[in-house]
Amino acid sequence: MQVTQVTTRVESPQDAPATRRVHMAAFPGPDEADLVDALRRDPAWLPGLSVVAVDEGGLVIGHALLTRLRVGDGGGGAGGGDALALAPVAVAPEWQRKGIGELVVRAALSAAEEVGEKLVVVLGDPDYYGRFGFTPAGRHEVTGPFEVPDAYFQVLPLAAYDGGPRGLCRYPEPFVGV
Numbered sequence: 001m002q003v004t005q006v007t008t009r010v011e012s013p014q015d016a017p018a019t020r021r022v023h024m025a026a027f028p029g030p031d032e033a034d035l036v037d038a039l040r041r042d043p044a045w046l047p048g049l050s051v052v053a054v055d056e057g058g059l060v061i062g063h064a065l066l067t068r069l070r071v072g073d074g075g076g077g078a079g080g081g082d083a084l085a086l087a088p089v090a091v092a093p094e095w096q097r098k099g100i101g102e103l104v105v106r107a108a109l110s111a112a113e114e115v116g117e118k119l120v121v122v123l124g125d126p127d128y129y130g131r132f133g134f135t136p137a138g139r140h141e142v143t144g145p146f147e148v149p150d151a152y153f154q155v156l157p158l159a160a161y162d163g164g165p166r167g168l169c170r171y172p173e174p175f176v177g178v
Helices: 013-026 031-040 100-114 126-132
Strands: 007-010 050-054 060-071 081-091 119-123 153-157 167-170
Touching: 007 100, 013 031, 013 050, 013 060, 013 081, 031 060, 031 081, 050 100, 060 100, 060 119, 081 100, 100 126, 126 153
Parallel strands: 081 119
Antiparallel strands: 007 050, 050 060, 060 081, 060 167, 119 153
16 A cells, blocks of 8 residues: 655645646636635735645645635724635545545644734534634624525634634625625
């Protein structure tokens, strides 16, 4: 039996085509891949928080992206401030159900914690994201712009979390219409 070593690292600009291939293979259409490309050109892009998983040959097999998100009032007043959006997350089909998604999400969350971020928001399966500590956003007075059951719009307070930001999440422009 051959054992393959998988590692994570910050995505480099040269990884963009390989990351796009992972998203194109993981999803039924180009929406997620196009979203990542659009976010790269947006002020919400935080290069150190785009994380890839690579196999022992250096092939990109997974990706998790955290981008800037505004929560609450636009002026950063009472309750308002910056947070992060976790999306999208993709794993090449041949690597799915092998822990690669969890590995790359944990690496991205760790990178966010290391730079002092406070809060991460995700729209997704509570059973999957609950393993990382995500809980319904309403518990932290955070709301989303999406019509989804409360359990699916979630937040993860990081070590620097101080009770804020609170309020309505405003996603960067590339998320509109996705």
